[in-house]
Amino acid sequence: MKKLLLLAFAFLPAALSAQEKAPSPVDLINPLMGTQSKPSLSNGNTYPAVALPWGMNFWTPQTGKMGDGWQYTYDADKILGFKQTHQPSPWMNDYGMFSVFPETGKLKLNEKDRASWFSHKAEVSKPYYYSVYLADADVTTEITPTERAAQLRFTFPASDSSFIVVDAFDKGSYIKIIPAEKKIIGYTSANSGGVPANFKNYFVLYFDKAFQVSKVWKEKEFADGLELTNNHVGAVIGFKTAKGERITAKVASSFISFEQAEAVKRGMALPEGVEAKPIQPIIETVSETLALEVKKTFDFYRTTAQESEATIQKILLAGGGSKLPGLPDFLAQRFDIPVEVFDPFRQIEVDATKFDPDYMREIVPEMAVAVGLALRGVEA
Numbered sequence: 001m002k003k004l005l006l007l008a009f010a011f012l013p014a015a016l017s018a019q020e021k022a023p024s025p026v027d028l029i030n031p032l033m034g035t036q037s038k039p040s041l042s043n044g045n046t047y048p049a050v051a052l053p054w055g056m057n058f059w060t061p062q063t064g065k066m067g068d069g070w071q072y073t074y075d076a077d078k079i080l081g082f083k084q085t086h087q088p089s090p091w092m093n094d095y096g097m098f099s100v101f102p103e104t105g106k107l108k109l110n111e112k113d114r115a116s117w118f119s120h121k122a123e124v125s126k127p128y129y130y131s132v133y134l135a136d137a138d139v140t141t142e143i144t145p146t147e148r149a150a151q152l153r154f155t156f157p158a159s160d161s162s163f164i165v166v167d168a169f170d171k172g173s174y175i176k177i178i179p180a181e182k183k184i185i186g187y188t189s190a191n192s193g194g195v196p197a198n199f200k201n202y203f204v205l206y207f208d209k210a211f212q213v214s215k216v217w218k219e220k221e222f223a224d225g226l227e228l229t230n231n232h233v234g235a236v237i238g239f240k241t242a243k244g245e246r247i248t249a250k251v252a253s254s255f256i257s258f259e260q261a262e263a264v265k266r267g268m269a270l271p272e273g274v275e276a277k278p279i280q281p282i283i284e285t286v287s288e289t290l291a292l293e294v295k296k297t298f299d300f301y302r303t304t305a306q307e308s309e310a311t312i313q314k315i316l317l318a319g320g321g322s323k324l325p326g327l328p329d330f331l332a333q334r335f336d337i338p339v340e341v342f343d344p345f346r347q348i349e350v351d352a353t354k355f356d357p358d359y360m361r362e363i364v365p366e367m368a369v370a371v372g373l374a375l376r377g378v379e380a
Contacts, residue, residue, distance in 0.1 A: 026127055031047075031049060031125045031126065031127060032074060035074040036074035036075060038073065039070075045089070045090055047060050047071055048072060050130045050150070052145055055146075055148070057084050057085075057086065057145070057148060057149070057150065057253060058085050058145075059082060059085070059130070059150050060085055061081075062099055063079055063080065065112070066169055067093070067190075069091065069094065070090050078115040079115065079116055080101065080116075081100070082143060082152065083098070083099040084098055084150070094190070094191075094192065095191035097201075098166065098169055098190075098201070098203060099166075100167075100249065101164070101167070102141060102162070103139075103162075103163040104157060104159045104162050107238075109165070109221075109236070116134035116139075117134075117135040118132050118134055118135060128144060128145065138157040139156055139157070139162075140155040142154075148253065149250065149251060149252035150252075151251070153249075154246065154247050155245070156239075156245050157244075159241050160240050164236070165234060165235070166205065166237075168187070168188045168232070168234055169188050170231055171188075171189050171232075172189035173186065173187065173233045174186050174187045175233045177215075177227075177235050178226075179210070179211045182207045182210060182211065183204065183207070185258055185261075186233075187200040187202045189201075200255070202260070202261045203252070203253040204262055207247060210239075211239070212238050214235075215236045216233065216234070218231070219231070287331075290324075290331075291334050294315075298312065315331060315339040315340075316341070316342040317340070317341050318342045318368035319365055323365055341365055345367070
């Protein structure tokens with residue numbers, strides 16, 4: 001019997017097997033080591049980065065105030081943001097940073113006022129995953145990265161006043177809320193020198209829940225409208241949440257434009273003028289990591305399948321990660337098995353007058369689960 005193996009590479013890096021006999025080397029890393037530092041005594045001046053190797057963006061919990069190079073210190077007892085960072089240092093500071101933070105109850109814009117107590121007992125720090133419980137807000141925040149983007153998940157309590165604050169920081173920033181698309185876009189010019197005069201880090205955030213509250217703010221006060229440019233701006237979106245309800249934000253950024261930030265979020269091809277050669281080592285590293293996970297899946301399947309069914313003759317890729325340039329060819333060469341991106345629309349008629357064909361082709365890899373669920377109970 002011909003055997004196909006469907007591999008789903010989702011937006012979130014995830015363990016494909018929960019029954020590992022030995023921990024992966026990456027799980028032996030403790031990103032909190034070296035964070036118990038201060039100006040008078042350095043234990044490393046490190047911070048708990050959530051990132052992939054050579055990633056453009058790193059994410060970190062923020063215990064230091066905006067503009068403070070000591071962005072996370074182990075002895076701090078409050079977190080005031082979850083920050084995208086690029087070059088954090090007590091001495092050189094940072095650039096191109098902005099933060100996201102959940103709140104409940106009375107809304108507070110100032111980072112000092114909104115800061116929430118936390119405990120290391122309710123904190124999980126891995127290079128590929130971070131989680132912490134914010135006691136004041138009664139919200140758990142989780143972060144996991146890609147090379148240029150990240151996904152954040154907030155688990156809220158039952159509340160009529162649940163909020164997410166986006167802080168674009170000072171030294172020139174822009175924010176716009178687009179409720180119809182459940183989206184926020186903006187840029188930050190925050191830097192500590194050594195950047196071009198037109199420097200900007202453009203970012204886009206997509207949420208999976210409709211906004212009941214949409215407000216923009218500057219400094220510490222709300223402003224009219226849904227779009228704002230000023231020295232220090234931000235946005236607030238609000239919801240009514242049930243106990244344990246999870247709200248997810250997909251975040252991507254670009255130093256070039258909003259359009260490229262969108263492309264990064266969707267995993268589209270490199271923009272015109274950007275050479276693939278300089279980033280090829282990064283792509284190969286990620287592909288190698290995925291190949292190791294695929295091999296684990298192969299080994300597990302072969303040890304549990306009957307001997308007559310143990311031969312795998314084709315690999316079908318699904319999920320946004322399957323858009324990684326060259327991944328099908330890389331896996332086909334590695335395992336000497338045909339590999340293709342799974343098309344869940346192959347046997348489905350799509351009305352081209354209602355759905356853009358180019359867009360449908362673009363989202364094919366991400367639609368496997370959605371189409372499968374939609375077809376439940378549908379007779380062939």
